[in-house]
Amino acid sequence: MLFPTVTFALFFVVVLPLNWLLLPHRGRWSVFIITASYIFYGWWNPRFVLLLIAVTVWNQVMGLTIHRLEDQRLRKLALAIAVGGNLGVLAYFKYTDFLLVSGENLASSVGIHVSSVIYQITLPVGISFFTFQAMSYIIDIYRGRIEPTSWLDFAVYQSFFPHLEAGPIVRASEFLPQLRRRPDPRRVDASLAFFLIMSGLFKKVVLSDLLSQRIVDPVFAAPSLHSGPEALLAVYAYAAQIYCDFSGYTDIAIGLALLLGFRFPQNFNSPYAAVSIQDFWRRWHMTLSRWLRDYLYIPLGGSRRGRLNTYRNLMLTMLLGGLWHGASWTFVVWGAWHGSFLCLDHWREERREARGLPEPVLDRRARIVRRFVTFNIVCVGWVFFRATSFLNAWDVFKQIPQHWSGPSPLVTSSVLLATFAGIACQYIPADWMERLRTAFAGLSPAKMGLALGIGLFLIDSLGPQGVSPFIYYAF
Amino acid sequence: MSTPTQTPPKPTPPKVRPPGRERGYRTLDSGGRGMPIGHAMTAILIAFALALLLDAHAMLSTARSLPLGSTQREIAVDVMTPIADVAGALRLTRPREAVESLLGRHGEGAAGDPFAGIKTIPRTGTAHTKAGAKGHEAIKLPALLAAPTHTHPLRMLVIGDSLAGSFGYPFYTVARATHLMVPAGPVDFQIDTGLTRADLYNWPAEIRRDMYHYHPNVLVVVMGLNDDQSIQAPNGQIYSFGTYPWQHEYERRLIATMSLGVRLGATVVYVGPPPVRQESRNWHYQTINHLIRAAALGRPHVVYVNGYQLFQNRHQGYRQYMRTKSGQLVQIRTDDGIHLQTAGSQLLAHRAIFQLGAVYRLPWSKGAQAQERATLASYSSR
Numbered sequence: 018m019l020f021p022t023v024t025f026a027l028f029f030v031v032v033l034p035l036n037w038l039l040l041p042h043r044g045r046w047s048v049f050i051i052t053a054s055y056i057f058y059g060w061w062n063p064r065f066v067l068l069l070i071a072v073t074v075w076n077q078v079m080g081l082t083i084h085r086l087e088d089q090r091l092r093k094l095a096l097a098i099a100v101g102g103n104l105g106v107l108a109y110f111k112y113t114d115f116l117l118v119s120g121e122n123l124a125s126s127v128g129i130h131v132s133s134v135i136y137q138i139t140l141p142v143g144i145s146f147f148t149f150q151a152m153s154y155i156i157d158i159y160r161g162r163i164e165p166t167s168w169l170d171f172a173v174y175q176s177f178f179p180h181l182e183a184g185p186i187v188r189a190s191e192f193l194p195q196l197r198r199r200p201d202p203r204r205v206d207a208s209l210a211f212f213l214i215m216s217g218l219f220k221k222v223v224l225s226d227l228l229s230q231r232i233v234d235p236v237f238a239a240p241s242l243h244s245g246p247e248a249l250l251a252v253y254a255y256a257a258q259i260y261c262d263f264s265g266y267t268d269i270a271i272g273l274a275l276l277l278g279f280r281f282p283q284n285f286n287s288p289y290a291a292v293s294i295q296d297f298w299r300r301w302h303m304t305l306s307r308w309l310r311d312y313l314y315i316p317l318g319g320s321r322r323g324r325l326n327t328y329r330n331l332m333l334t335m336l337l338g339g340l341w342h343g344a345s346w347t348f349v350v351w352g353a354w355h356g357s358f359l360c361l362d363h364w365r366e367e368r369r370e371a372r373g374l375p376e377p378v379l380d381r382r383a384r385i386v387r388r389f390v391t392f393n394i395v396c397v398g399w400v401f402f403r404a405t406s407f408l409n410a411w412d413v414f415k416q417i418p419q420h421w422s423g424p425s426p427l428v429t430s431s432v433l434l435a436t437f438a439g440i441a442c443q444y445i446p447a448d449w450m451e452r453l454r455t456a457f458a459g460l461s462p463a464k465m466g467l468a469l470g471i472g473l474f475l476i477d478s479l480g481p482q483g484v485s486p487f488i489y490y491a492f
Numbered sequence: 493m494s495t496p497t498q499t500p501p502k503p504t505p506p507k508v509r510p511p512g513r514e515r516g517y518r519t520l521d522s523g524g525r526g527m528p529i530g531h532a533m534t535a536i537l538i539a540f541a542l543a544l545l546l547d548a549h550a551m552l553s554t555a556r557s558l559p560l561g562s563t564q565r566e567i568a569v570d571v572m573t574p575i576a577d578v579a580g581a582l583r584l585t586r587p588r589e590a591v592e593s594l595l596g597r598h599g600e601g602a603a604g605d606p607f608a609g610i611k612t613i614p615r616t617g618t619a620h621t622k623a624g625a626k627g628h629e630a631i632k633l634p635a636l637l638a639a640p641t642h643t644h645p646l647r648m649l650v651i652g653d654s655l656a657g658s659f660g661y662p663f664y665t666v667a668r669a670t671h672l673m674v675p676a677g678p679v680d681f682q683i684d685t686g687l688t689r690a691d692l693y694n695w696p697a698e699i700r701r702d703m704y705h706y707h708p709n710v711l712v713v714v715m716g717l718n719d720d721q722s723i724q725a726p727n728g729q730i731y732s733f734g735t736y737p738w739q740h741e742y743e744r745r746l747i748a749t750m751s752l753g754v755r756l757g758a759t760v761v762y763v764g765p766p767p768v769r770q771e772s773r774n775w776h777y778q779t780i781n782h783l784i785r786a787a788a789l790g791r792p793h794v795v796y797v798n799g800y801q802l803f804q805n806r807h808q809g810y811r812q813y814m815r816t817k818s819g820q821l822v823q824i825r826t827d828d829g830i831h832l833q834t835a836g837s838q839l840l841a842h843r844a845i846f847q848l849g850a851v852y853r854l855p856w857s858k859g860a861q862a863q864e865r866a867t868l869a870s871y872s873s874r
Binding site: 139478 | 526527528529530531532533534535536537538539540541542543546547550551554587588591592595657658660661662664665668675678679769810811812813818819820821823827829833834837
């Protein structure tokens with residue numbers, strides 16, 4: 018089920034009151050929310066509900082096993098089996114064809130002709146998200162940070178529909194305590210929820226879909242047909258599109274959870290205002306960054322074992338992070354691109370510390386320059402992220418310096434405006450938004466409803482025909 | 493006189509960050525402000541009611557877009573019709589109309605039968621030389637295109653459903669590489685449209701607009717993926733997909749669409765839908781390809797490209813990859829199992845260009861043929 022659809026609106030209008038009516042009865046509420054979440058998930062392909070159930074059962078069984086075992090070696094073995102199971106599911110659905118095809122092509126390029134069976138496996142929506150959540154649960158149990166929860170609570174955690182399909186990646190330690198306390202129906206953070214939902218819908222339906230249809234898809238489909246200004250604008254437009262699409266989804270997810278009485282972690286914090294790549298990763302898909310840091314980078318050794326090992330760990334984390342996004346070598350290159358700049362940031366920091374210099378205070382000019390440079394580094398990475406192949410990415414870059422004097426029909430005022438809005442919205446001072454939110458929160462329910470109704474109407478009217486799936490559904 | 497008593501300052505509790513609020517990370521909240529859930533639900537209901545009224549006509553269109561004859565559609569239309577009537581009477585639909593007009597949108601569905609007034613092009617050797625024969629009007633077909641040159645290349649325009657969206661620009665790239673064809677305009681693709689649901693999208697009207705704006709010599713129509721649903725004949729009857737009356741009505745619309753393009757001065761290349769990953773739908777697309785072929789057969793200036801055959805596996809089903817002659821596997825379909833990857837689009841483009849050249853024996857057909865043969869030969873079926 019897609020959030021910006023009438024079907025979902027009807028679904029939520031039914032789920033919301035029932036959620037609050039049943040919340041005082043924990044058991045019934047859990048069964049209800051699990052059922053609702055499975056309906057939500059199964060709307061696209063009911064067969065994959067079984068996969069979700071299987072992943073839930075597997076991780077709960079393994080979580081209980083790890084918790085009960087006392088022998089450290091056995092606990093470690095159980096953890097390895099549990100993580101292996103999750104990675105196995107992920108690998109089967111996401112990487113089987115990729116590995117087979119890559120292997121075959123590699124063999125054929127050195128003259129060995131093999132013919133394996135290509136499975137053409139359908140990727141279940143959200144698999145990367147719910148397997149990562151499950152892994153954080155069992156690893157935290159192993160580390161003694163949390164205790165296994167009840168079957169019902171774990172099933173709610175795994176399937177809770179606002180974050181099921183594209184995150185944010187909520188950890189058990191953040192979500193499970195919220196199940197144990199009863200949310201107060203007299204103090205629901207509805208104004209913030211509405212604010213987030215409306216901004217998410219606007220970013221997705223109006224900005225992201227418009228940019229995708231009007232410039233990004235045409236240019237990336239055939240770069241050589243387009244002029245330099247079109248190719249350049251498509252690169253920036255994609256940066257705006259992917260931010261609007263993914264942060265739009267996250268805003269809606271966080272808003273829906275708030276209306277249901279739950280709080281999700283922040284996932285975006287004006288990423289294009291970052292002054293370095295390190296800073297960018299503290300602001301972009303923050304829940305994935307934290308996951309990779311805590312469950313991959315630090316266990317690999319983090320920055321504790323010398324400079325070279327730090328670089329190795331950074332690169333490995335980013336390469337795997339890239340591969341997490343999709344089964345393609347272009348994602349690996351995207352990860353490597355970011356990994357290299359993270360290493361560079363670390364190297365500069367180390368050099369500064371070795372010289373005993375204090376952390377530089379950036380003045381306004383330096384901040385602008387660093388933001389500009391960082392943003393452009395990120396945009397170059399996005400080309401690999403969006404491209405269907407290296408050749409496609411190269412064609413986009415190659416096209417940028419060409420045909421600047423000819424016509425550029427795709428460079429329209431609406432595309433320029435949407436690109437600008439998608440990027441510039443991250444520079445709006447936080448207190449302006451806060452003031453707007455406060456003013457909105459002060460409205461009576463009737464006035465709030467009227468404002469929301471007009472907002473919904475405008476979003477629907479301004480958006481292009483049809484809603485395309487969120488980009489991160491494919492991951 | 494009482495003096496204010498000084499209360500000792502309370503000890504400040506140590507700052508302990510709650511779980512999930514460590515440095516560089518926070519959960520979103522608005523500092524404890526909140527409202528009763530009843531108020532929130534009231535606001536939601538008011539918002540939906542207002543949006544429903546302001547958007548009543550668009551919502552009614554959405555309801556109508558559901559499959560013809562389905563209970564879901566009947567209920568949705570029954571619910572939305574009075575709401576749209578009330579909104580219309582209160583002039584609440586005016587803002588939407590104003591926004592649509594401001595954005596220059598048209599493309600709504602047809603009120604009647606948009607295919608009715610189109611005079612069909614007869615098959616070669618039957619009626620087009622005899623006035624009035626077999627119900628066809630004597631027509632003057634546009635002259636066969638002169639051999640295109642570098643200075644007078646063929647103007648190509650791709651139109652259709654979402655498949656045209658993924659196919660169109662790679663097609664233009666391949667076409668332009670011949671140096672004898674150029675794109676006449678941007679790809680005109682309309683998501684979720686086709687010929688079965690003229691009530692949702694009026695393709696004949698859109699073709700007229702496109703022909704007027706871009707004057708293409710070749711109109712490449714990519715449609716059919718959304719057409720495997722019930723159809724409503726001009727007599728109001730609804731026919732289920734695949735039945736004989738359905739096929740009859742669909743073929744009528746195909747012939748009208750092809751004829752319209754030809755009458756307006758273009759050669760029509762009609763590309764049939766490829767198989768999809770959802771195997772249960774593939775007989776639908778075989779049927780549609782069969783009907784497109786039947787409609788195009790013998791009709792001058794109409795070329796049918798079998799999109800199904802090109803992409804089928806050895807069991808006439810879906811395949812995601814094809815092998816090049818050098819042994820490399822390339823992905824030809826997108827991960828959604830429906831649309832075409834660039835490599836798949838290019839393959840289909842070569843096929844279309846080859847057929848266009850071969851059928852009309854244009855001077856460049858040899859080059860295109862050779863190129864197409866080379867490309868097709870570089871792929872072998874898995």
